[in-house]
Amino acid sequence: MIDKSDPFWRDKSxxxxxxxxxxxxCDGCGQCCLIKLEDEDTEELLHTRLACKLLDIGACKCTDYPNRHARVHDCVVISPDTVKTLxxxxxxxxxxxxxxxxxxHWWHPLVSGDPNTVHEAGISVRPWATSEEGVPEGKMIRFVVKDPSIKRILTGE
Ligand code: SF4
Ligand code: SF4
Incomplete structure (x- = not known):
């Protein structure tokens, strides 16, 4: 039986x-705003520590959220329909x-009541992301995250 006193994310789909x-x-981690590259041979998705040009890395917030899809063509649309495919x-x-x-998790601002806990728990990209601005496409490969500990943060595993 559903406990109606449950917070909305437990009570609703x-x-x-x-x-x-x-x-x-959205917990404000900024992880989905990092550039991903696809290995042409293996089709493997490579995570980088390069942040989208519109991401305010310090705040982990999009600087033009209402117009994000017009400004950044591959800004992902997260919706109830797409979330399971991403x-x-x-x-x-x-x-x-x-x-x-x-x-x-405990650090989610809706649980903790504090928007900083996503940073304090080491989930956000704030400490180690860098902007894609000024980085030529051909050099983005240098920013692929290889350190397993960082990759763990990227994937949340
Ligand atoms: S990965 Fe999810 S929770 Fe984190 S910023 Fe993106 S949409 Fe929000
Ligand atoms: S446009 Fe905004 S929401 Fe989209 S990836 Fe860039 S920073 Fe993130």
């Missing part, structure tokens, strides 16, 4: 959330967690 609830579900989303991503029927 992604599809049932209103716009305010949906937006508040297998590169970090396991820590709140949309992924809810879609998989899991609860949010």
């Amino acid at each position: 992604l599809r049932e959330m209103n716009q305010e609830e949906w937006e508040s579900l 297998d590169w989303l970090p396991h820590s991503c709140a949309y992924r967690l809810v879609a998989e029927g899991k609860d949010l």
Whole structure:
């Protein structure tokens, strides 16, 4: 039986959330705003520590959120329909967690009540991401994350 005193992310499916609830579900980690490269031979997705040019890395927030899809053509659309197809989303991503029927972690701002806990817990990209601005496409490969500990942060595993 559903406990009606449960917070909305336990009580509702992604599809049932209103716009305010949906937006508040983002933990502000910034991980989905990192550039990913595809290995042409293996089709493997390579994670980099390069942040989208519109990401304010310090705040881990998009600087033009309302116009993001017009400004950045490959800015991903996360929706109840797409979330399960985006297998590169970090396991820590709140949309992924809810879609998989899991609860949010202690550091999620909705749980902790503090937007800083996502940074304090080492989940956000703030300490180690760098902007893609000024980095030629051919040199992005240099920013692929190889350190397993960083990769663990990237994937949330
Ligand atoms: S990975 Fe998920 S929780 Fe983190 S910023 Fe992106 S949408 Fe928000
Ligand atoms: S446009 Fe904004 S939301 Fe989209 S990837 Fe860039 S920083 Fe993130």
